[in-house]
Amino acid sequence: MKAFSINRNWISVLAILLVLAGWQLAAVRIHLPLLLPTPGQALKQVLELLLTADFWHHLGATLGRGLLGFGMALILGLAIGIAAGESKAVYSFFRPLIVVIRSTPVMSVIILALIWFRHERVPVFVAFLMAFPIVVQNIIEGFRGIDHQLIEMVYTYRVGYKDRLLKLYLPSLVPFIAAAISSGLGITWKVLIAAEVLAYPPWGIGTQMDTARVYLQTDKVFAWTLVVIGLGLFFDYLLDYLLKRPFRNWKTATGDSSAPARGHQ
Amino acid sequence: MKETSKIYVEHICKSFGSLKVFDDFSLEFPEGKISAILGPSGCGKTSLLNILAGLLRVDSGRVATTKEVSYLFQEPRLLPWLTIRENIALVLQGKMAAGEIEATIDENLKATGLTDFSGYYPAQLSGGMLQRAAMARAFAFDAPLLLMDEPFKSLDLKTRSELITNFLQLWSLKPRTVITVTHDIKEGVMLGDFLLVLSGKPAQVSFQRKVTLLQTERSNNPQLMALEQELYQQLLA
Numbered sequence: 001m002k003a004f005s006i007n008r009n010w011i012s013v014l015a016i017l018l019v020l021a022g023w024q025l026a027a028v029r030i031h032l033p034l035l036l037p038t039p040g041q042a043l044k045q046v047l048e049l050l051l052t053a054d055f056w057h058h059l060g061a062t063l064g065r066g067l068l069g070f071g072m073a074l075i076l077g078l079a080i081g082i083a084a085g086e087s088k089a090v091y092s093f094f095r096p097l098i099v100v101i102r103s104t105p106v107m108s109v110i111i112l113a114l115i116w117f118r119h120e121r122v123p124v125f126v127a128f129l130m131a132f133p134i135v136v137q138n139i140i141e142g143f144r145g146i147d148h149q150l151i152e153m154v155y156t157y158r159v160g161y162k163d164r165l166l167k168l169y170l171p172s173l174v175p176f177i178a179a180a181i182s183s184g185l186g187i188t189w190k191v192l193i194a195a196e197v198l199a200y201p202p203w204g205i206g207t208q209m210d211t212a213r214v215y216l217q218t219d220k221v222f223a224w225t226l227v228v229i230g231l232g233l234f235f236d237y238l239l240d241y242l243l244k245r246p247f248r249n250w251k252t253a254t255g256d257s258s259a260p261a262r263g264h265q
Numbered sequence: 266m267k268e269t270s271k272i273y274v275e276h277i278c279k280s281f282g283s284l285k286v287f288d289d290f291s292l293e294f295p296e297g298k299i300s301a302i303l304g305p306s307g308c309g310k311t312s313l314l315n316i317l318a319g320l321l322r323v324d325s326g327r328v329a330t331t332k333e334v335s336y337l338f339q340e341p342r343l344l345p346w347l348t349i350r351e352n353i354a355l356v357l358q359g360k361m362a363a364g365e366i367e368a369t370i371d372e373n374l375k376a377t378g379l380t381d382f383s384g385y386y387p388a389q390l391s392g393g394m395l396q397r398a399a400m401a402r403a404f405a406f407d408a409p410l411l412l413m414d415e416p417f418k419s420l421d422l423k424t425r426s427e428l429i430t431n432f433l434q435l436w437s438l439k440p441r442t443v444i445t446v447t448h449d450i451k452e453g454v455m456l457g458d459f460l461l462v463l464s465g466k467p468a469q470v471s472f473q474r475k476v477t478l479l480q481t482e483r484s485n486n487p488q489l490m491a492l493e494q495e496l497y498q499q500l501l502a
Binding site for chain 2: 153163
């Protein structure tokens with residue numbers, strides 16, 4: 001098993017190396033850094049950015065907007081998802097709304113937000129609206145998977161709402177909350193940057209990308225893109241790390257390997 | 266649903282789609298006694314318990330049951346991420362003071378022989394111990410009515426007989442109305458003060474009998490052996 005996982009890691013590294021090699025080859029071949037810089041040039045640009053104070057300001061602004069928009073989506077999505085799981089009426093009420101939001105093009109949302117809100121708020125609103133249906137969908141799905149026998153038990157023994165929520169629903173939903181955060185945050189960074197490019201707030205990675213485009217600093221566009229990818233990876237690994245902990249007690253401690261595990265573990 | 270100390274159903278009707286489980290069905294259960302319901306699978310035994318627990322609504326008719334109901338299910342139904350102590354505390358929270366909760370848990374863990382396992386998670390215990398924990402929870406919850414849906418079914422013979430003895434000890438300490446559903450004639454005769462056989466569908470009482478002997482005096486009683494035989498014939502019919 002261990003030998004296999006080492007092999008698997010090497011395969012992942014190989015895939016990344018292949019992409020980098022392809023990129024390098026194409027860049028050398030085209031030989032126009034204005035169109036396609038080499039990976040080395042992009043990485044050098046990232047390092048240069050890291051040394052500027054403004055970089056952290058831009059990163060902080062984007063990060064703050066993303067976490068604010070997604071945080072609101074997560075809290076509201078959890079509340080509505082659980083309410084919809086408990087009550088069919090709530091589910092019937094929100095279902096069409098969620099389908100409508102999910103089917104609305106991101107660009108329509110951004111353009112409308114540009115008309116309605118101040119520039120700094122547009123990306124927050126867009127991130128919220130795009131992540132929200134993903135969270136609700138995951139939670140409703142997860143609620144359906146909660147052991148029906150346990151729900152009957154808590155109802156029979158008249159367990160109060162707070163205890164039902166904290167001791168039955170939320171622990172049962174952990175793998176689905178994790179999935180909601182993982183895919184919700186993934187989409188958040190994507191739409192957030194798109195919204196920043198169009199809303200052009202004074203601080204933000206999207207703004208910087210568009211500025212770089214205007215000045216034909218393609219290496220900078222690549223550098224900022226790498227930063228956003230890094231941001232996504234950081235949160236993905238952070239989530240993985242945090243999620244290994246709550247299950248240690250009640251499942252893995254007994255040697256049961258069926259504890260919910262995410263993706264690439 | 267009426268909340269009383271008297272437990273009965275009167276003229277109830279309940280259908281699942283086109284399947285009529287109860288059609289004008291009435292039954293009253295003696296207070297403070299153990300009623301044992303026997304009958305073939307699908308005759309409405311579990312549905313009757315669920316109706317009395319408030320988990321299932323009748324289409325029409327009257328249901329009188331107590332406000333608080335304990336339920337010992339076929340499965341232990343413990344939350345896997347809570348310890349045995351926390352699992353019992355879960356059903357007591359908000360119903361008594363914190364100190365009283367701890368004392369009640371200790372008392373019931375002791376009565377079920379689980380004191381040393383209070384900090385264990387369900388995945389760390391055997392099936393018999395889990396059902397004991399569920400029993401501790403059912404008795405810790407101070408309800409005048411205890412429903413039991415074949416709680417000893419999936420246990421081996423020895424564990425089952427230990428648990429039945431343990432149940433009778435707990436019940437004599439904290440008497441309450443018990444309605445138990447079982448497929449096991451011996452278990453029914455061993456426990457029931459009021460024995461009834463349901464046949465379906467729709468459900469009807471095809472046999473009922475009162476047993477006046479104390480549960481502790483029932484083993485190897487010739488009269489009860491005859492009753493077992495009679496029940497056997499009833500269930501085969």
